[in-house]
Amino acid sequence: MATMGSTVLHLPSGPTGVVGKLHPTVLFNICDSFIRRNDQQERVIGTLLGSFSVDGTVEIRNSYAVPHNESLDQVAVDIDYHRTMFELHQRVNAKEVIIGWYSTGSGVSASDALIQDFYGREVTNPIHLTVDTAFTDDQANIKAYVSTPLTLGDRPLAAQFHEIQLDLRLVEAERLGFDVLKMTVVDKLPSDLEGLEGTIERLQDMIDTISRYVDNVIEGQLPPDNAIGRYLADTIASVPRVNSDAFDKLFNDSVQDVLLVLYLANLTRTQLTLAEKLNTAAQIV
Amino acid sequence: MTTTSTPMRSFAQAASAEEIAVPSRVVQIDGLVALKIIKHCKECMPALVTGQLLGLDIGSILEVTNCFPFPSRGGEEEEEVEADGANYQLEMMRCLREVNVDNNTVGWYQSTYMGSFQTVELIETFLNYQENIKRCVCIIYDPLRSGQGVLALKALKLSDSFMELYRTQVFTGEKLREKNMTWKDIFEEIPVKISNSVLVSALMTELESDAPASQCDFDRLVLSTNPFMEKNLEFLIECMDDLSMEQQKFQYYYRNLSRQQVQQQSWLQKRRAENVARRLSGEELLPEEDPSNPIFKTLPEPSRLDSYLITNQIANYCGQVNGFAGQSLSKMYLMDAFHQD
Numbered sequence: 118m119a120t121m122g123s124t125v126l127h128l129p130s131g132p133t134g135v136v137g138k139l140h141p142t143v144l145f146n147i148c149d150s151f152i153r154r155n156d157q158q159e160r161v162i163g164t165l166l167g168s169f170s171v172d173g174t175v176e177i178r179n180s181y182a183v184p185h186n187e188s189l190d191q192v193a194v195d196i197d198y199h200r201t202m203f204e205l206h207q208r209v210n211a212k213e214v215i216i217g218w219y220s221t222g223s224g225v226s227a228s229d230a231l232i233q234d235f236y237g238r239e240v241t242n243p244i245h246l247t248v249d250t251a252f253t254d255d256q257a258n259i260k261a262y263v264s265t266p267l268t269l270g271d272r273p274l275a276a277q278f279h280e281i282q283l284d285l286r287l288v289e290a291e292r293l294g295f296d297v298l299k300m301t302v303v304d305k306l307p308s309d310l311e312g313l314e315g316t317i318e319r320l321q322d323m324i325d326t327i328s329r330y331v332d333n334v335i336e337g338q339l340p341p342d343n344a345i346g347r348y349l350a351d352t353i354a355s356v357p358r359v360n361s362d363a364f365d366k367l368f369n370d371s372v373q374d375v376l377l378v379l380y381l382a383n384l385t386r387t388q389l390t391l392a393e394k395l396n397t398a399a400q401i402v
Numbered sequence: 403m404t405t406t407s408t409p410m411r412s413f414a415q416a417a418s419a420e421e422i423a424v425p426s427r428v429v430q431i432d433g434l435v436a437l438k439i440i441k442h443c444k445e446c447m448p449a450l451v452t453g454q455l456l457g458l459d460i461g462s463i464l465e466v467t468n469c470f471p472f473p474s475r476g477g478e479e480e481e482e483v484e485a486d487g488a489n490y491q492l493e494m495m496r497c498l499r500e501v502n503v504d505n506n507t508v509g510w511y512q513s514t515y516m517g518s519f520q521t522v523e524l525i526e527t528f529l530n531y532q533e534n535i536k537r538c539v540c541i542i543y544d545p546l547r548s549g550q551g552v553l554a555l556k557a558l559k560l561s562d563s564f565m566e567l568y569r570t571q572v573f574t575g576e577k578l579r580e581k582n583m584t585w586k587d588i589f590e591e592i593p594v595k596i597s598n599s600v601l602v603s604a605l606m607t608e609l610e611s612d613a614p615a616s617q618c619d620f621d622r623l624v625l626s627t628n629p630f631m632e633k634n635l636e637f638l639i640e641c642m643d644d645l646s647m648e649q650q651k652f653q654y655y656y657r658n659l660s661r662q663q664v665q666q667q668s669w670l671q672k673r674r675a676e677n678v679a680r681r682l683s684g685e686e687l688l689p690e691e692d693p694s695n696p697i698f699k700t701l702p703e704p705s706r707l708d709s710y711l712i713t714n715q716i717a718n719y720c721g722q723v724n725g726f727a728g729q730s731l732s733k734m735y736l737m738d739a740f741h742q743d
Contacts (some may be wrong), residue, residue, distance in 0.1 A: 124459045128522040137483040140441070141437055142437045142438055142441050143604065144602075145433060145434040145437055145438075145602060146434065148434075148599060148601045148602045148605060149432075149434050149468070149500055149599070149602075152599055153501060153502040153503060153603070154502070155502065178441075181501075182501045183501075184501060195500075198497060198500060200403070201493060201497055202497050203496050205490060205493055205497070208490060209442075209471045209472070209473045209474075210445065210471075217544075250601060302565060313729055313732060313733075317732075317736065356740065361741075364741055368734060368737070368738055371730075371734055372731065372734055374736070375727050375730050375731055376725060376727075377641075378631055378635065378723060378729075379723065379724065379727040380721040382638075382724055383720070383724070384721075385638070385642075386716075386717060386721075387717060387721050389713050389716060389717060393713070394676055396619075
């Protein structure tokens with residue numbers, strides 16, 4: 118993605134060790150701003166907020182869209198808007214700083230160098246994130262780049278974008294549940310017990326898979342793998358070995374404690390309803 | 403226009419006969435909003451935070467399409483903070499409008515600690531919002547409970563009857579009996595739906611990790627139930643103390659009232675006796691009432707609002723304990739089954 122000039126070029130050496138960690142809120146934000154874009158615009162750009170950590174990883178935590186105008190030969194970005202939004206966001210969370218910018222659409226285009234340059238004035242090594250909302254390759258393409266300037270002697274020539282490793286940390290999305298996020302409309306949020314049921318089912322599936330694997334290995338259908346075997350042994354050994362009597366006692370005690378608390382809570386609730394009836398029914402005067 | 407009330411997951415509200423208010427039956431939240439709320443509340447734990455909800459109000463569905471957090475109050479200078487807050491809000495809304503986000507406030511969200519959110523401030527904030535917006539909703543998110551693997555997000559609004567009552571600022575037993583209001587009627591929970599744009603759902607389907615278990619599952623299967631229960635019970639006991647203090651106030655009031663009545667009776671007796679004597683001696687009769695006498699002053703009945711809120715709180719805690727106990731029992735039986743082999 119570098120535009121070649123004449124003979125002597127200073128190319129960056131060595132891999133860039135930057136790793137990016139992406140939070141799901143950013144993705145959602147980007148998609149939302151893409152959907153809400155003005156009719157004439159083909160793509161949306163915006164600022165990325167996050168934090169740099171000591172070992173070179175960059176956490177991308179938040180983002181906001183910035184209005185811009187793009188035509189064939191020039192790009193205009195609303196800088197005031199960008200500054201204002203940044204200040205507003207700073208007031209909520211002072212730790213999130215500008216770390217780069219994003220754009221929708223696949224690949225990197227010529228005008229990106231200019232925008233990258235602009236963001237380069239805000240932070241030393243801006244990250245450029247592209248989200249392919251058009252699904253050009255039939256898959257979700259989310260890529261992050263860092264740029265290095267190519268100089269010919271003293272004259273800045275172009276900017277080369279290297280792709281960096283991107284780690285999707287979707288922990289928060291998982292909390293909501295991927296099922297909920299995959300559908301366009303979910304009628305109601307799953308209740309506690311349903312969630313627990315799902316988890317236990319998944320646990321059961323996992324155990325089934327493992328037992329089938331072990332059976333297959335014993336019968337000789339699958340080649341035994343030492344690493345997996347050792348891992349399985351470790352896992353099973355981590356179940357604490359308690360002798361039956363002690364375990365029974367422990368179990369019974371815990372069950373009784375929980376039942377006691379449950380009984381108490383229900384008693385309180387009944388008492389409240391009763392008191393309500395008495396309070397409002399009683400007439401002193 | 404009237405609509406028939408169909409039983410919903412929680413309290414359904416029959417439509418009022420006026421044309422203005424069709425009650426919101428469902429709150430439809432965008433996945434984006436839910437994620438943002440979760441992120442903001444989790445980041446600022448253990449401080450409690452609030453934020454504004456933006457969206458559209460269509461028919462019986464209240465759509466929430468975006469949200470933004472409020473900066474946390476420093477608490478040093480009240481007036482500055484107030485002006486800042488309003489400024490922040492205006493700026494934010496203006497900026498969001500430029501990128502075509504719905505500019506319409508539909509409510510606010512707040513994080514809570516173990517479900518202890520029923521306070522008078524909540525009611526006041528509701529009324530503040532209600533003056534400007536016809537239907538507003540408050541979303542409560544509990545980050546601690548969500549650490550247990552449950553998504554503790556719910557949508558609340560004040561019931562209409564309660565709002566009317568609150569405007570009169572009278573909470574005596576009589577009034578409440580008239581309106582037939584119990585402590586359950588203060589807040590109403592509205593069922594929550596989550597919606598996503600097609601783009602986002604396509605993206606998520608792609609990105610879903612193939613791991614058979616997620617972090618959420620690990621959180622759910624944790625066996626140590628004690629800390630959560632302990633905290634819940636602690637709060638419950640505190641609330642009980644508050645409730646008993648309220649009860650004492652009532653007892654005091656009733657005692658005073660009955661004592662006053664006894665005094666009134668005895669005074670009346672004396673007057674009557676005097677009057678009889680005066681009639682016999684032909685003098686003027688003294689009036690049987692004497693408004694200037696302090697024993698005739700009507701005592702104000704203490705407000706029942708606080709006790710209502712506290713009972714609500716207690717019921718909430720009990721509900722939480724209930725749910726949690728059910729879960730822990732299942733987990734323990736699971737452990738038992740494991741051990742059998």
